[in-house]
Amino acid sequence: xxxxxxxxxxxxxxxxxxxxxxxxxxxxxxxxxxxxxxxxxxxxxxxxxxxxxxxxxxxxxxxxxxxxxxxxxxxxxxxxxxxxxxxxxxxxxxxxxxxxxxxxxxxxxxxxxxxxxxxxxxxxxxxxxxxxxxxxxxxxxxxxxxxxxxxxxxxxxxxxxxxxxxxxxxxxxxxxxxxxxxxxxxxxxxxxxxxxxxxxxxxxxxx
Numbered sequence: 001x002x003x004x005x006x007x008x009x010x011x012x013x014x015x016x017x018x019x020x021x022x023x024x025x026x027x028x029x030x031x032x033x034x035x036x037x038x039x040x041x042x043x044x045x046x047x048x049x050x051x052x053x054x055x056x057x058x059x060x061x062x063x064x065x066x067x068x069x070x071x072x073x074x075x076x077x078x079x080x081x082x083x084x085x086x087x088x089x090x091x092x093x094x095x096x097x098x099x100x101x102x103x104x105x106x107x108x109x110x111x112x113x114x115x116x117x118x119x120x121x122x123x124x125x126x127x128x129x130x131x132x133x134x135x136x137x138x139x140x141x142x143x144x145x146x147x148x149x150x151x152x153x154x155x156x157x158x159x160x161x162x163x164x165x166x167x168x169x170x171x172x173x174x175x176x177x178x179x180x181x182x183x184x185x186x187x188x189x190x191x192x193x194x195x196x197x198x199x200x201x202x203x204x205x206x207x
Contacts, residue, residue, distance in 0.1 A: 006018055006021055006025070007022070007067055010022060010062070011067070019062060022062055023055065023058060023059060023062065026062075026074075026077060027055070027058070029058060029074060029077050029078055029081060030051060030054035030055055030057075030058055030081055031051075032078070033054060033078055033081045033082050033085070034051065034054060034085075037082065037085075037169065049088075050085060053084050053085045054081045054084065054085055056084055057077075057080045057081035057082070057083065057085065058077055058080070058081055060080055060084065061073070061076055061077040061080035061081065062077075083179075086165065086169065086171075086179060087179060089161075090161060090179055090180065147202050148198070148202070150201070150202075151197075151198045151201040151202050152198065154197075154201050155194065155197065155198075158190075159190070159193075159194045159197070161180075162176060162180075162187065162191060162194060163194060165179065166191065173187045173188055173191070
């Protein structure tokens with residue numbers, strides 16, 4: 001059955017069998033979202049869990065999609081799938097891999113040069129004290145990463161989640177606020193608090 005015929009049939013009678021066929025047609029979108037996001041950085045769920053939540057997001061997208069709006073289903077579905085997985089990660093309190101054996105995996109996904117805020121051209125590495133305040137032996141790039149890593153370890157799970165969504169998943173304040181069910185201004189405040197906490201922790205580490 002052609003795609004447009006499937007959609008017309010499903011929207012008219014909501015046939016479960018037709019919906020299953022539509023899901024099968026777009027399962028590749030679930031794989032796309034999983035393999036093009038940073039979800040696998042975290043050892044919280046196995047591949048089957050990520051896929052299951054992705055399918056649930058796809059199912060919700062099919063139910064809510066309105067073909068008459070003119071938006072491509074693929075674009076809409078990818079957002080719903082990604083949102084569903086992130087929401088499930090939030091529910092179980094996401095934990096980055098922080099054991100020593102996982103340092104390289106963690107570092108490979110940390111961008112020291114990502115923006116710190118939406119209205120400033122700051123960079124994440126700028127949370128570090130001025131270079132003049134750091135011992136000469138800590139000016140190596142890898143050692144700077146170590147400083148940041150140790151400071152992040154001291155954050156609570158909600159703070160780690162905000163950093164994860166903002167720096168790893170590239171969500172903006174509005175998107176993060178929706179996930180955490182708080183205001184945009186609250187996310188801005190929390191983000192500023194996190195950055196200040198990291199700065200203070202790094203100063204303590206380097207003293």
